[in-house]
Amino acid sequence: MYQPNPDRYRDMPYVRMGASGVLIAPIALGLWQNFGEDYRYDVCRDTILTAFDAGVNHIDLANNYGNPSGSAERTFGRVLANELAAHRDELFISTKAGYAMWPGPFGDRGSKKYLIASLDQSLKRMGLTYVDLFYHHRPDDDTPIEETAEALEQIVRQGKALYIGLSNYNAAQTHQMLTELASRGLHCLIHQMRYSMFAREAEGALFGELRAHGVASIAFSPLAQGLLTNKYLDGVPTESRMNEKTTSLKPEALTPERLSQLQALNRIAQARGQSLAQLALAWALRIGGADALIVGARNPEQLIDSLGALRQVRLSADELTAIESVLAR
């Protein structure tokens, strides 16, 4: 029987999510890839339990995660029921809807019809009565913002989610939705955006908008889906996201210029006694970066390596300058 590490909360520097009472670990675990039916259950389970044992208290999901869609929520539900049932209240569990989930116009985008049904399905797959956070996964310009907001309001008022969040909304769309939510007495807890050394759009207006409204920022793909790790320094390994048939990380992303940047960044990481993944995560958490990050992991070893970033997050001014000059190449 699984016995959690009794010291799991001792060393984790929890961060407050904007203007709220919610404290989560600066590095959370996301189950987008590597947790579907096409992956070994025992490895999925061990990775989730490794996170819990390390004090990671936030697990991020979405209706469409895993292959087939929905299977990551089922895997998580199984781990929760079998190993973590006694610890549900220690976990901050999020899910989302906004991308295509089932056939027809009611299985996609931002209608009330879709969001309400999707969350009900997610709860069933995970065996939960509520999630801690429900996100609208992407903006939908064709649905009136009032309708999407109404759906989020209903979800919170019915207690199916404790908090609500937005993902992939740009600064202007975020401003509009935060205003609409505020008119209903609702606060958006977290905005989830792509953010890494190779994806810095959020540094424009978005981070400022979120800070102004007390909304936390949580970055997805902070390792650029594995590029910002030691994985691709010597070619494309067989067991890698880039080598999968239907991959979200195209081989074209690994240009000779990119590889030379990765090698230079790796040298900066080595000089700090860190792995490249650890440097990339420390950088994404620096002042001016995101409040927290969501990493993916293929196995417990990757997650342990990534969490090691928290042992040394501070970057000197010289290191920051050296990183900027590599990224400017």
Ligand SMILES: NC(=O)c1ccc[n+]([C@@H]2O[C@H](COP(=O)([O-])OP(=O)(O)OC[C@H]3O[C@@H](n4cnc5c(N)ncnc54)[C@H](OP(=O)(O)O)[C@@H]3O)[C@@H](O)[C@H]2O)c1
């Ligand atoms: N809201 C959204 O639209 C959205 C979009 C994308 C992601 N997300 C969320 O963000 C989470 C993370 O996204 P992501 O998986 O793209 O993040 P990521 O952390 O940038 O990439 C994870 C991948 O990097 C590799 N990796 C991780 N740690 C490593 C380490 N220490 N050393 C070497 N390689 C390492 C693994 O690749 P291999 O599998 O190749 O080994 C792993 O699958 C998702 O699970 C999801 O929860 C949200």
